[in-house]
Amino acid sequence: MNRNLVASVFVAAPLLLALAGTASASPVGGYSVQTVTDPTGTNFINLLGINNAGTIGGFDNNVTAQGFTLTLPSTFTPENFPGAASTMVTAINNNGDTAGIYTDTGGNTHGFTKIGGAFATVDNPASVVFNQALGINDANTTVGYYAPTQGGTPGQIAYSQSHGAFTNINALLPTNVNSQAVGINNAGTIVGFYQPLISTSIGFLDVGGVISQLDPFGSTFTQALGINNLGEIVGFWTDGGNVQHGYIDNNAVFTSFDPTGSSNTTINGVNDLGQIVGFYTASGTANVLGFVGTPVPEPAAPIAVALAGLIAARLKRRSIVKA
Numbered sequence: 001m002n003r004n005l006v007a008s009v010f011v012a013a014p015l016l017l018a019l020a021g022t023a024s025a026s027p028v029g030g031y032s033v034q035t036v037t038d039p040t041g042t043n044f045i046n047l048l049g050i051n052n053a054g055t056i057g058g059f060d061n062n063v064t065a066q067g068f069t070l071t072l073p074s075t076f077t078p079e080n081f082p083g084a085a086s087t088m089v090t091a092i093n094n095n096g097d098t099a100g101i102y103t104d105t106g107g108n109t110h111g112f113t114k115i116g117g118a119f120a121t122v123d124n125p126a127s128v129v130f131n132q133a134l135g136i137n138d139a140n141t142t143v144g145y146y147a148p149t150q151g152g153t154p155g156q157i158a159y160s161q162s163h164g165a166f167t168n169i170n171a172l173l174p175t176n177v178n179s180q181a182v183g184i185n186n187a188g189t190i191v192g193f194y195q196p197l198i199s200t201s202i203g204f205l206d207v208g209g210v211i212s213q214l215d216p217f218g219s220t221f222t223q224a225l226g227i228n229n230l231g232e233i234v235g236f237w238t239d240g241g242n243v244q245h246g247y248i249d250n251n252a253v254f255t256s257f258d259p260t261g262s263s264n265t266t267i268n269g270v271n272d273l274g275q276i277v278g279f280y281t282a283s284g285t286a287n288v289l290g291f292v293g294t295p296v297p298e299p300a301a302p303i304a305v306a307l308a309g310l311i312a313a314r315l316k317r318r319s320i321v322k323a
Helices: 002-007 303-322
Strands: 026-028 031-036 045-050 056-060 066-071 075-078 086-092 098-103 109-115 118-122 131-136 142-146 157-162 165-168 178-184 190-195 202-207 210-214 222-227 233-238 244-250 253-257 262-270 276-282 288-295
Touching: 056 098, 066 098, 109 142, 157 190, 190 233, 202 233, 244 276
Parallel strands: 045 086, 045 262, 045 288, 066 086, 086 131, 109 131, 131 178, 157 178, 178 222, 202 222, 222 262, 244 262
Antiparallel strands: 026 031, 031 288, 045 056, 045 276, 056 066, 056 086, 066 075, 086 098, 098 109, 098 131, 109 118, 131 142, 142 157, 142 178, 157 165, 178 190, 190 202, 190 222, 202 210, 222 233, 233 244, 233 262, 244 253, 262 276, 276 288
């Protein structure tokens, strides 16, 4: 969730509940959409990553962030960094390993991974007070950012991290006040965003150190937040009325996406099956709901129609031969 991730530092937390209700799926723009509600009852939940097995990572409870993984329809497994005041799971790879964020009891924010069941802190040596790990691929390379102050902004610096070695992605970007690397696939292609000014945001794609801008619909505030191994990208864009919409980028073809009854939508993750996860504010309320969108296959032609087409084709072929 990147507007919240940019500057939010969360404090202390009870464990989240084991189960939560989910709404029935409904069709939206070629997707079957399932709404996921907050199991703690605070009406705030973010779904941030999904792997090919359909396991989801996220967090709930806006005041006290509590991390989890979710197996649909409603099985939540708490995931909180040991001894932390709060935790957010931001990404999950196809091995079930996760990346995320935790806040310590001193108010400092750290990135983390949970690989093979073992937690580890992921902090860029340039800062011990504010780090966030936001994406992880199957090789356990992570992406994220650090900031020089405990508040986390301005001065955010995007980076990638592999086996303890950090690469400064911000150095590849145009001059900015903030940058975040948010998603990475198995080819090492990275997506994220940078802010030339606090009031603007531009998505970016990093392919082997070559940067391209991602700016769907000419928006002045857009962020690229997730990428799968097919190169499909997801994020959000903001329209002229300051309403936030999710988007899906399939080979530079952008599609805007908003679940029914939503406002201020964000798509944060996409797997190789094209399933998307994110969150939205329910219209007319302050409630933040998670959602999962599963592509609906195009209906196959009925057998009778297919046979009629085949017979017609054969008759046409025969008539051509006779002529």
